[in-house]
Amino acid sequence: MATNEIYKFGHWLNLPLPLRGSDPAVNADPTINGDPVKIGSIVGFAQEVGGKAVTYSIGSTTVTQSRNTANSLEPGWASVALVGVFAFPVTGWDATLMGSGTPVFIVPAVGSTRASLTTTDNGNPFGHIVGQSSDGVPYVNIVQPVPGDTNAVADKTASGS
DSSP states (O other), X not given: XXXXXXXXXXXXXXEEOOOOSSOTTTOOXXXXXXXXXXXXXXXXXXXXXXXXXXXXXXXXXXXXXXXXXXXXXXXXXXEEEOSSEEEOOXXXXXXXXXXXXXXXXXXXXBTTBOOEEXXXXXXXXXXXXXXXXXXXXXXXXXXXXXOSOSOOSOSSOOTTO
């Protein structure tokens, strides 16, 4: 058994969001639950964001919880899904012109502007579309980008060498 294993499945992790503002205890990051995120070269969807209220409905009652005591994420941290398929609007998506396999790119959050997804190649890969809902919202499959050279060592010697 490996004694250096930290997580059995590293696909849903609590990660720090990029600091926005001057106070890490507050972190003015605009990310809310369900938003796409880019943290370094990691991409995913925020499942829950620390310090942000969570609102949900139970029957006809709406409940707002200022902090989820189950995971107690601090402001500036988010529980992030690094794998999976999520329904999320994608700028440029047109089901009459595009289909499954269409690449999706992330426009990272900047200042108070939340992150968004687009079909325009901006150098920030996020995943690809694998379908859509009946009302046209695309299903986005997260695919982790591989930064840098994916094959730095040649598999065989070049001919003529």
